[in-house]
Amino acid sequence: MLAKKAAGACEMTLSGFLAHATLAAARDLDRTASDLASDREMAAELFAARRHLTQIGNNVNQVAKVLNSGGNAPHAAAVLRAVVRAADRVRQAADHFLDT
Known part of the structure; x- marks a missing residue:
């Protein structure tokens, strides 16, 4: 819900x-129905971004654990790229919200 x-x-x-x-x-x-729909879309996008950031945060923690124990983390670069993409997604959502 x-x-x-x-x-x-x-x-x-x-x-x-x-x-x-x-x-x-x-x-x-x-407020028009369009305004209300935009708010619902924005809320849905922010919740999706939040879920995405949580998943990426888990990956970052796993990479840090491996590196801190002296292991090799060959996927660290991919995880960091995912962090950048997620941050861009949040920025775009915030920019869209501020522009409306």
């Missing part, structure tokens, strides 16, 4: 988040 994930990301209870969202929507009756 997207609302439950959104509430967790905002560190709010689900009921508190829904109440806040409902009141915000009631205060802004001029």
Whole structure:
């Protein structure tokens, strides 16, 4: 459920988040369906980016563990490229959000 994930990301209870969202929507009756769809798309993109960053963070931790134990991490460069791509994705999402 997207609302439950959104509430967790905002560190709010689900009921508190829904109440806040409902009141915000009631205060802004001029928003169009397109505006609301854009917000949903943005939230979905940010949640996807968050999941992606979590997965990459796990990979970075595995590489660090191997390197710290004196091992070889042949995929370290690929992991770092994934970090750069994920950071670019977050930047693009933030830029899009700020431009709307």
